[in-house]
Amino acid sequence: MAIDKVWVLAEAGDAGPTPVTLELLTEARSVAGTVEAVAWGDQTASLAGALGEYGATTVYDVGDLGGALPGVPVAAAMAALISRGNAPDAILIPATYDGRDVAGRLSVKLDRPVLTNVTGLVAGDSLSSQHPLFGGSHTVTAKFTGAGPGIFVIRAKSFAAESAGGGAAAVVATPVPESGASNAAKIVERHVEERSGPKLDEAAVVVSGGRGLGEAANYALIEELAKLLKGAAGASRAIVDAGWVPYSHQVGQTGKTVKPTVYVACGISGATQHLVGMKGSKNIIAINKDQEAPIFTVADLGIVGDVHKVLPALIEALKAKG
Amino acid sequence: MNIVVCVKQIPDPAAPAALDPATNTLVRTGKLIMDDSDNYGVEMALQLAGGDGDTVTLVSMAPGGETSGLRTGLAMGAANAILISDDALAGSDALGTAKVLAAAIARANPDLIVMATESSDGYTGTLPVQVAELMGLPSVTFAKSIAIDGSSVRVERQTEAGFDEVVCPMPAVVTVTAGVVEPRYPSFKGIMAAKSKPVDNVTVADLGIDASQVGAAGSGQEITDVSEAESRGSGEIVVDEGDGAQRVVAFLEQLKVI
Numbered sequence: 286m287a288i289d290k291v292w293v294l295a296e297a298g299d300a301g302p303t304p305v306t307l308e309l310l311t312e313a314r315s316v317a318g319t320v321e322a323v324a325w326g327d328q329t330a331s332l333a334g335a336l337g338e339y340g341a342t343t344v345y346d347v348g349d350l351g352g353a354l355p356g357v358p359v360a361a362a363m364a365a366l367i368s369r370g371n372a373p374d375a376i377l378i379p380a381t382y383d384g385r386d387v388a389g390r391l392s393v394k395l396d397r398p399v400l401t402n403v404t405g406l407v408a409g410d411s412l413s414s415q416h417p418l419f420g421g422s423h424t425v426t427a428k429f430t431g432a433g434p435g436i437f438v439i440r441a442k443s444f445a446a447e448s449a450g451g452g453a454a455a456v457v458a459t460p461v462p463e464s465g466a467s468n469a470a471k472i473v474e475r476h477v478e479e480r481s482g483p484k485l486d487e488a489a490v491v492v493s494g495g496r497g498l499g500e501a502a503n504y505a506l507i508e509e510l511a512k513l514l515k516g517a518a519g520a521s522r523a524i525v526d527a528g529w530v531p532y533s534h535q536v537g538q539t540g541k542t543v544k545p546t547v548y549v550a551c552g553i554s555g556a557t558q559h560l561v562g563m564k565g566s567k568n569i570i571a572i573n574k575d576q577e578a579p580i581f582t583v584a585d586l587g588i589v590g591d592v593h594k595v596l597p598a599l600i601e602a603l604k605a606k607g
Numbered sequence: 608m609n610i611v612v613c614v615k616q617i618p619d620p621a622a623p624a625a626l627d628p629a630t631n632t633l634v635r636t637g638k639l640i641m642d643d644s645d646n647y648g649v650e651m652a653l654q655l656a657g658g659d660g661d662t663v664t665l666v667s668m669a670p671g672g673e674t675s676g677l678r679t680g681l682a683m684g685a686a687n688a689i690l691i692s693d694d695a696l697a698g699s700d701a702l703g704t705a706k707v708l709a710a711a712i713a714r715a716n717p718d719l720i721v722m723a724t725e726s727s728d729g730y731t732g733t734l735p736v737q738v739a740e741l742m743g744l745p746s747v748t749f750a751k752s753i754a755i756d757g758s759s760v761r762v763e764r765q766t767e768a769g770f771d772e773v774v775c776p777m778p779a780v781v782t783v784t785a786g787v788v789e790p791r792y793p794s795f796k797g798i799m800a801a802k803s804k805p806v807d808n809v810t811v812a813d814l815g816i817d818a819s820q821v822g823a824a825g826s827g828q829e830i831t832d833v834s835e836a837e838s839r840g841s842g843e844i845v846v847d848e849g850d851g852a853q854r855v856v857a858f859l860e861q862l863k864v865i
Contacts, residue, residue: 304845390736398828399701425743426830426833430828431827470746470747472771475768477768490864526643528786528789533789545861546862582838588854591847598851601794
């Protein structure tokens with residue numbers, strides 16, 4: 286069975302579709318003849334231009350969800366489209382908060398499993414997916430068996446987004462079937478947290494801290510260095526688990542994937558959990574007192590030293606340069 | 608109020624992980640421990656179930672009747688546990704596992720089901736929502752905080768921009784991220800008490816599930832290849848002699864970042 290049609294779950298960002306949406310559309314074009322998008326919200330029509338430019342011929346517009354979390358209604362609308370005979374061969378879903386909800390709900394509705402943490406796709410008779418294992422030292426290739434669309438949940442930055450120069454996608458209003466009790470969770474208020482610098486997953490420089498910082502208060506050094514380098518501050522899972530910094534800062538397997546020009550790992554040992562989220566960075570600088578730390582196996586510049594000495598000196602030096 | 612916490616018993620992440628070359632699945636022999644990620648769900652549930660008559664039940668699926676990880680959660684204060692252990696479950700994918708857990712959870716008749724956002728070993732991150740869909744329940748994932756508000760839960764849910772306040776009637780499935788509460792260490796008394804807390808052992812047949820729907824037989828996905836990835840070579844590693852910061856500055860200048 287060749288791959289004829291692929292759907293991409295499209296998410297809206299601050300201005301147009303999110304970067305990962307465009308990455309998935311680009312990859313979808315290279316594995317399938319027809320690419321279609323599924324989107325929700327009250328601004329879908331305004332996304333049609335960019336979605337079309339990146340290769341979608343059609344966008345199924347689930348519309349405004351009335352405060353419901355997207356997982357249930359969007360999956361229900363997709364399953365209804367499929368049951369009406371409009372099934373794609375594969376569905377590409379970004380590994381985001383809402384994307385994973387949609388994937389889980391859809392999986393049960395279609396009685397199909399989900400392949401998650403996908404970082405590559407291989408087109409053949411059927412579509413195979415590639416997954417990093419053990420922090421990326423190995424690559425697992427997997428595929429779906431049996432009939433029905435394959436649901437792939439794909440990590441951001443797995444593919445480069447490239448415009449296809451296409452015209453706007455046709456917007457097709459897509460109703461949400463009644464979903465009963467499962468659709469009862471409602472958003473009552475949205476809180477936007479102020480961010481002074483660039484987004485963690487879009488920054489050209491990322492400075493991350495780990496357990497080697499010793500205590501939560503020392504994370505201020507990471508934030509200060511990030512600010513001086515006009516970058517974003519990240520964290521290892523260890524200090525997120527310890528409650529030093531919020532989950533939104535976490536880089537790694539269970540957190541964000543980053544691929545900045547420069548990644549500075551401070552007091553991070555480099556557990557596989559962390560490496561998988563940052564080893565795609567263009568340049569890696571590691572500062573750690575343990576010479577045997579695995580982070581040095583991926584570092585372009587490794588400083589075997591005490592972060593409590595190197596970081597303040599580095600901050601002073603950068604300030605002196607103005 | 609009855610709260611169920613799903614607990615995964617996994618090989619110690621500190622021990623080297625390995626794949627079974629015959630099946631390409633993770634080797635799960637040896638002692639299993641409670642997934643670190645589940646500490647937060649157990650702690651959250653214990654804090655929410657503070658009233659008289661409130662109970663916390665652990666639900667876990669593991670091979671070989673394994674309970675060592677469950678005992679950790681029981682020692683923290685959970686009242687009892689349901690363990691699904693059955694040779695037919697070997698090789699289950701997340702959807703198959705969700706079917707088994709959903710059936711087992713229903714036995715505890717919970718008002719609230721708490722799970723980790725994702726496990727530390729398999730980390731598919733879809734299982735909690737699959738369980739919710741199978742049970743016909745609403746779900747709120749990536750909770751930073753959970754409060755009981757009458758017959759609803761009020762959840763602060765992580766978003767890209769910040770967080771959403773979500774209100775959800777119970778019963779419901781809520782997943783918590785790590786670090787949202789500080790898990791207690793089991794006391795000596797708790798560890799001793801855990802040894803005699805009830806663990807209900809159930810099989811796939813007990814749950815009324817057809818064995819062909821689960822395990823490797825029921826899985827709709829297969830691994831076709833495992834290969835070594837191209838490794839990233841390491842560069843210059845130097846011991847700080849007081850010049851570490853200057854070396855970093857020089858490297859950043861060379862990259863034209865500063």
